[in-house]
Every structure is written in C-alpha cells, then in structure tokens.
Amino acid sequence: MRIAFGGISIEATNFSPVPSTLDDFIIYRGEALVASDRYPFLKELKAEFVPTLFAQAWPGGAVDAHTYQILKGELLARLTAIGPVDGFYLDLHGAMKVDGMDDAEADLAADIRAIVGSRARIAASMDLHGNVSQTYVASIDLLTAYRTAPHRDALETRHKACRMLVDAIANATETQIACVPIPVLLSGEATRTDMEPGRHLWGALPEIDKIPGVLDASLFVGFAWVDEPRAHAAAVITGTNTAVIQREAQKLAQAYWAARHEFKFGTPVGSIDECIQWALAADEACVFISDSGDNTTAGAVGDIPGCLASLLTHNVPSAVVAGLTDATAVVACVQAGVGATLALRLGGKLDTAHGQPLPVHGKVISLFDGGREQDRQVVFQVANVKVILTERRSAFTQVSDFTQVGIDPLAHKIVVVKLGYLFPDLLRIAPLAYMALTPGAAAQDLARLPYRRIQRPMYPMDSEMAWAAE
Secondary structure (H helix, E strand, C coil): CCCEEEECCEEECCCCCCCCCCHHEEEEHHHHHHHHHCCCHHHCCEEEEEEEEEEEEEEEEEEEEEEEHHHHHHHHHHHHHHHCCCEEECCCCCCCCCEEEHHHHHHHHHHHHHHHHHCCEEEEEEEECCCCCHHCCCCCCCCCCCCCCCCCCCHHHHHHHHHHHHHHHCCCCCCCCEEEEECCCCCHHHCCCCCCCCCHHHHHEEEEEEEEEEEEEEECCCCCCCCCCCCCCCEEEECCHHHHHHHHHHHHHHHHHHHHHHHHCCCCCEEEHHHHHHHHHHHCCCCCEEEEEHHHHHCCCCCCCCHHHHHHHHHCCCEEEEEECCCCHHHHHHHHHHCEEEEEEEECCCCCCCCCCCEEEEEEEEEEECCCHHHHHHEEEEEEEEEEEECCCCCCCHHHHHHHHCHHHCCCCEEEEECCCCHHHHHHHHCEEEECCCCCCCCHHHHCCCCCCCCCECCCCCCCCCCCCC
16 A cells, blocks of 8 residues: 655735745655654554655745745655555645635645546545635545644644545545535634633534544634635534535534634733733733734734833833744844843834834843754843844744743743744643734734635624524
8 A cells, every 4th residue: 555645734824914935834855754753653554655745834924826836846746756656645734825826725635636546545634723625625535633722633633644544545445525614714712622612512523433424523613814715614524424424514513603602712811901911910920921913823923012012111020022023133133142232123024014113222131043044033131021032933832932042931920922822831831821912914803804705704704694504
C-alpha cells in the first residue's frame, strides 16, 4: 500500500493589510517531512507513506497568488514523480484565503484528485476553524477535524485521518461525506469546546462515531475573518451509509443552530481600559489580558500599540506586552545595544487603519536571536512596562515564549498578549484572565466587519433569520 502525503496549511484573513508570501512559509520537502515530528505515528501504520511537500505559515493576511501557485505546483510535481499511489493524506488547516481565489483548499484537493485518479482514496484532516464547502468534500473521501478549542488534539487528529485512510484502502471500504452548511459565523473565542454549549456539542461526537455506517463526525466553527462564500459553520460526517451520515449531519447541524444563542466568550470581556482597571483592582498577583482585535493567531498584524498606550496612561505598577511587531524598532535596539536608552515610535506601521506609531522613551533590557535574522526579539522597558518587540509577526502562547527572553510572566501584575482565548499552557498558569475587545483585523465584533461576499442571511448578522437543516 503506497500513500502519498503533504499539504499547505495557513489560516489567512483578507482583513489584514499584510499579505502572506513565500518567505512566511516553512517548507518541508521529501525526507525532511518524514523526519519532522509532525507524523510520529506513520511507522505504526501498515503502509508506505511517501512524502511530497508540506508548507506551513503563521496565521496572516491573504496568501499571495504567486506564492500559492509555487507551493501547489511543487507539491503536484512531486506527487506526479512518485507515480501510482493507493491514497493521499492531505494535511491542512482549512482556512487558506488566496488572493483572487475562493476556496483554495477545494482547488488543491481537485488538482490532487486529478493526479491520483478516481480509484485512489484521499483523506484530509483539518482545524475545526477551517471552512468547508461542498466543492471541497466532493474531491476527497474521508475527513476529520480537531475536537478541542483551545487545541489539544492536533496530533491525534492527523493520526486518525491516516488510520482511516489505511483502513479504507485495506478493506476496500466505499466511503462518502455528508456536509451540511450551517448559516452561523462565530469567532473561535466564542465557541470554546471546554465550556458550554461547546462542551456538549463536541463531546457528543465520539458517540456519533459509534453509529453503524459512521466513521467520523466533525463539527466546524469555520473561520470568521475571511470574506468568502464558504465562511460558515458546518456539520460533516464521513461514513459508509449515505442515509445514515446525511441524517446524522443534519441532526448535528440542527443542534449547533439551536445552541447559537448560548455561545459566549470564555472570559470576561470589556474595553482595554476596563480590563486594566479590573486587573488593577483584582486580588490576583498577575492578570492576563488578551488584545483580541490584534490577535496574531487569527491572522492580525500584531503591531497595534493601543494596549501599550493604555497601560502607560493608567501608570500600571508592572506589566508586559507580548509582543509588538516592529522590525524597525528591533533593528534600532540591536544597533543601540543592551542598556541603551532611546526614543522610538512603536507599532502602527502595518495596520495603519487601527493604530498609529506610539512615541516612547525607554531602555533596551535584553536581546534574543531565534536563529534567523527575522526572528530577533527585544525586551524594551517603557516606564513600568516591558515590551517584547518582534521582528516578525509572532504570538506568545507558551510560558517558554516568555522565559526564552528572560521574562517570568507571573512576576508582573498585568500581561498583555496578542491572542483571543489563552492557549492551554498560558491558561494553565494564568491566575485570572480578561479579553479586551480591541480593534484590528481579528476584531470580535463580527457584525461590524466589512463582509461583502459571505452568504446571507447569516447569524448573528441577520439575528432574526429562521433556518432548518436539510
């Protein structure tokens, strides 16, 4: 049994002014992909897995069309060179917006299908924040998605997709996919799976898996910060019995629709000034605040200095801003050296629609080189605030992201992160957390985003609409 594998993975928003280009992708080719730690389970499966190309980028703006064609072209060329295969495992995020194109994942899957032929099986795994269309699922045979947000089951999901693919080929199992689009568009921060109603909706999926005729049940929130017709939630069931999977997909879609009013943010929310006031009044020694509108894990730019300005206005006793994208400021700090005092204009250079450069005076505390020229980071002290400046868009999702630049987050009263919900490692340590409803490409007030091409009606934009799964 020969199975090829690869993919292109990015969460990309057309609301960001900064496109994603080839330089933003980390690319694994051939044996380097096998040697990566992404697929440790392959040796357990009874098949020869043959690598093509896997390209992954940090969430960002829409992918430049030329970049997409380069990546897709190389993946397809490698697949063609492999020769006949019994299957293909497609490793995706599922929210890849390509400039000038709708439904990039469907385009990629269709071209892979054209090469491997109609008899080969294609299995895909996706993030539950991916967007799914009927066109996309028509090109593949099996699909599974994460069941946790914040994500804890990425490796498990990839393993499951490959296992289902091997089993389907070995047993000559004929599979179908039922996809029921749900006209609901909510943010990931409002649809966590570790609190209700997400806990019971995603918690019910393993029981659906056990139904005869079903192989996998997946429930997609979708990716809200993209203006495409496929931007919506979806219930997707893979199985062997057409009637059963269609019935279960409709039931799952209806359950999600019925719960739409129950979805709430997982932490208290307010303006940045309100969150700072709450944090200063809190008994907890450390409070995390999410700068949600400039959330780089949803594709925002990460250079809006509004939260830093508010911290300085409130004269906080001790705070960290992690981080602020500003390549110019990083270069200036590196040239000045540790201990230097200098005037800078921080941020506001990329997302100029939501922020302007903030004039500050401060001191270079430390420098960090991540191994590439673009990965340099600087800790810059402004009054009582330590600002972690980054040369490239990044996110501080783990404790180690702080400690590697010499900062103990819990030693500060307020820690501002450019996230939405806290990722598991930070959630584990945070004594208290708030989410600031700040401006930016990932703004949480979806009704105010300039959508022009999503399907309407759509909840919550059209709050009075009626709908039933069919």
